[in-house]
Amino acid sequence: MLKNELFFLTILTITILGLLMVLLVYLSIRKAIDIKNRKTIERYIEKHQSNLFTMITEGGYSRRINPESVLEQKAIEELLSRYSNVLEGDDEKKRLSELATMYLAEYYRKLLKSKRWSQRMNTLYHIEDFNLKLLIKDIYMLTTKKQLSHEELIHTLRILALFQYEYLFDMLTSNFNSFSEFEYRHILVRLEQQQFDQFILHFHKSSPPLQKAILDVISIKREISYLPFLESIFSAYKGEIRIRALKALSVIGYVKNTEPYLELLYSTKWEERMVAAKLIGSLKEVKGISRLIELLHDQTWWVRSQAGQSICQFPNGHQILREVLETSNDTFAKDMAWEWLHKGV
Template sequence: MFTNELLFLSILTLSLLVLLVILLGYLTIRKTVEIRKRKKVERYREIYNPLISSNLIEGVISRKLTPETILQQKAIEQLLSRYTKVIEGEEEKARLARLASMYLSNYYQKQLQSHKWSTRMNTLYHIEDFNMIDLTDDVFRLLNRKRLSHQEIIYILRILALFQCNQLFDLLTTKYQDLTEFDYRHVLIPLEQKKFDQYVLHFHHAGLPLQKAIIDVIASKREVSYNHFLEKIFSSYSGEIRLRALKALAEIGYVKDSAPYLELLYSDKWEERLVAAKLIGSLKEGKAIPRLIELLHDRTWWVRSQAGEAISQFTQGKAILQTVLETSTDPFAKDMAWEWLHKGGE
């Protein structure tokens, strides 16, 4: 019995050793193949780099720049990725997009159909980086694929926005109505004004996350042309949307009539006092200075800080803060005045 057990253990140990040797051999061969591929790609990069450089700078197209294998396409892809980080001129960017379309479009069309999530995502990244508008339809059709990850969906929608796709509005207002505010904002940012205006017109019918995203995109772009829209939203909505509209106006830093916003400096809500102080500071509305000085004594630190910043934006701001520092009996107001005096001097 004992002998049989020893024999069984010996056979099992030997089997495991054989499996380990086979696995080690497989990994060694795989590593060797990968190293060879990498070296080939490096050689192709050395050949293609001057050709691509000449094209981007001078518009010269060489017949030698014709990839016939996947490794050659990989080399071109890597070189173009590097150039996207350094080229700035619009003409050079257009040439890069043309090169990518000429030599990588067919390759990417196949990559988008890959069963691997990482392959599809990497392909989407490159399509965006290279601005490959010719693949818009291929990217759009990818939305029909089953079991797309949330990350893929958002990235696809963002690329469609970047390429100013006409179908995007219907997608966001019908099929994809349950996205987060962050998702919508990420998608809407690349839209040109004419396309973005569709969402502004749709605002009253949109869900809350999309409404917030629309306002935040306006705030980030600081487009004065949307001021009338924002003021209308501010006067007709309540709660978070009203506050978002106020924040957007403060970011833009301009309103036709400051009266409604001067009143907000006395709001019971600290968030409204805060944003109103920011807007009034941008407007440099002199009649608000006494109230801004009072807000240096506000019970909320954020409001005190914004009041200090607003005062510092006035021509006489430093003198006002110095007076508060010397005369106020409120240690919090004195600290805030000192802080913004210091910031103003940095």
């Protein structure tokens, strides 16, 4: 019995050692191949980086640059990635995109069909960085695949938005209508006005997360042309949608009539009082100063803090806060006045 056990243990040990040796040999060979490939890429980069830089900064093309293998395409990709991170001029960015289209478009088209998630994701990032609009149909086709991960789907839609894909509105309102407002916002923020206005026109039919994202994007864009739309949403909606519209108005810093927003300073909802205080500060509406001083005594910290910040935005704001600090009997109001006097705007 003992001999049998020792025999099996010996066989098991030899098998494990054999497997470890095979693994070691495999890793050694893999490492050697990686080192060799890296050297090939480095040589190609060293040979062509000056020519490629000249083509990006001055225009024109060079017959010397003609990547014939995957490694050479990776070298081109690496070079263009380096330059894309530092280029600022529109002409240079356009030339870089043209070169990436010339040398890498077909290579990326194949990688988008890869079974490996990491390869597809890396390819999407490069397509985005190089602005390869030639591949817009390939990007769209990715969204139709069932095995696509959620992260890939969001990224493909963001790229389609960047490329101003004409059917994106239909996709987001019909095929992909269950995203979070955060995900919608990251897609919509890339749209130019003509594409974005489709979502404005159909706002009332949109889901709440999409509605919130639309209002947040308006806040980011700060386009005063959306003022009538925001005021109509403020008047027609209640709850979170109404507050988001109010936030957007406060960021834009302009309204046609301040009276409805002055009344909101007396709202029973602390969120509305807070955002109304922010708007009055942005407008520098002197009619609201007395109420802002009262809101320094509000029971909600967020309201008190916003009231202090808004008061600071008036020319005599610091003087008002000093008077509150010297005359108020409310400890919370005095603390908030002191905080904003020392913080400023």
